Amino acid sequence: MNLLDPIFIGQLVIGGLLAGALYALLACGLNMVFGVMRVINVAHAEFMLVGSFAAYVLYRYLHVHPFVSVVIAAVLLYGLGFLLQRYLVERVVNRSLLTSLLLTYGMSIVLMNSGLLIFSSDFRSVPVLQGSFVAGPFIIPQSRAAAALVSLAVTVAVYWFLKRSRLGKAVRAVSEHAEVAMLCGIDVVRIRMFTFGLAAAMAAVAGVMLSMIYSFSPDTGPDFITKCFAIMVIGGMGNFLGAFYGGLLLGVVEALVGGFVTTQWAQAMSYLLLVLVLVVRPTGLKGARLAK
């Protein structure tokens, strides 16, 4: 079997980019939260699953198409994230990393078990956009193409927002130096609430898209969160573009390794890449050259 068949490689790369776009969306949100408040939100994957279950419930009982659920879930999770930040996360923002990890870990446990209580551990999915379309010699699954497009759109939109809008600049200011931002008259506390809500909304979008691709249950969070952490470090902690490229990179690397070696090695790639980056360039692909 000639593995150097360009169509084979091309197919793998396409699959990897599609998967990577989804990873990027998740990781960018997580990264943004870290950047702004130095909090690692372990519950990020559970936010994503809330989005997935929202899509499931809306589809199953109200026959709402996932493309509509995306908006609903995003708004819902923005609200949830905002409130969680205001009442819980804000308390640990200026404390040690361990404290915030404990809090978000606790949040993830509560969310996961609430999910298990309500939905049980059955695997669900939203059977929309099944099947694939053909582009030349390549096969592109519909659900993954949709997920990639939506993820890209949202990530690019958020990036532009951070770059160009006043509010976005305020967010970046807080992430760079919260005290100076405060001196400039920025309401740092509100910015944090907003950012957390936005990240949760991004996770929700990822979750809704995911519901069409994979089967999920309340305890599938850990499968994704570890990849997100790896991407964050690989891309450079706190760096939005870094997380984006890191996500795409991981997707492609996983696909290529899965194709040339085995799927098991592909699973290990997130950790191997993580170690590699830490050894070669500890601040990440796009991280600052000097440590802060």
Next chain:
Amino acid sequence: MKRAFLIAVLSVVAWLGIGIASAAPPLKVGASVALTGKYSRTGQEQLNGIKMWVQDVNARGGILGRKVDLVYYDDESKPDTGAKLYEKLITDDKVDLLLGPYSSGVTLAASTVAEKHGFPMVSSGASSTKIWSRGYKNVFGLYTPGTTYMNQILHFAKSKGLKTVALIYADTAFPRNVAKGVKVTAKKLGLKIVFEEEYGKATTDFAAMIQKMRRLKPDVVIGGSYLPDSTAFIRQAKENRLYAKIFAFAVGPGLPDFGKNLGSDAEDVMGNTQWEPTLNIPGAKDFATRYKEKYGHEPGYHAAGGYGAGQVLEAAVKKAGSINHAALRRALLHLNTVTIFGRYKVDKTGMQIGKPGYTVQWQGGERYVVLPKDVAVKPVVYPFKPWSGR
């Protein structure tokens, strides 16, 4: 005189009180169950079956005149958690009887703990022959061994003149055992395994694997799997347009969820089953009806296995006349009985030899027994309907 009378009355009352309190304390039956993690769906089914048995046996007055009390914990589908829990059940909760967990992986670990304490354990939910090849004396299985799971399907493939097989399996005890059996049988039948890959238990993305398989155009695709991975694989096989004349998976197709989650994509997928409600086993239909009433869906074989394990335990304790470990062990070794799950008869290692396995196929949104021919409810639909025609 009055004081003596008072003492007499008090001692009678006390004696009566102690008598009532010690009249038949409940029999504690311990088990760990996968309530979370990859095996949670099947673990829950098994637990449902066990709970139904506990209810039924208590309605009959219990075992040896004692009510049965079920003590169970969540082993999270993890072998090391299971081992810790069985240690706790034996030494801390001091259970009287043991039932095994779900999955060969967790059972391998749990049975080591049981063996260490010389505590006999009745296991449904595990089929890997590795469990019974360690010289242990305390594990007694209900499931037909995993190495036989795909035999009927492979024989069927051979009868249709098929030649090549793509084999995938998860990296845990049971799937590896199924794969081992597939390799042995395929070799015997002259079928060539053109693709073989092991995947991690947590894998959700099979796209790369499917790409590789497509290039090889296998006649048969066989998976040593559980429910989440077999579901994901079929869905992604459709997305990536992988076609084969036979698709067969372990565990997944035996559950109602498979058809529910995949809809028309489950059509024509074959799988193994240890038990079906339509089989001509005394009590099976009644169990299925009552299970559906109680839990709202049809039982899969994992639930029946849980119930059957309870029945075996009950029969063995009755046969031994006590819960003494040595007596119970002997009883379980020599017991030959029929439960709603089928016949229970083990060889000298405790492995099940009295019960056959069966093959199911999804047709028209329902699961039917298609092999062996003499118990088939419907004939096999062959070949697999192309994806584009669904």
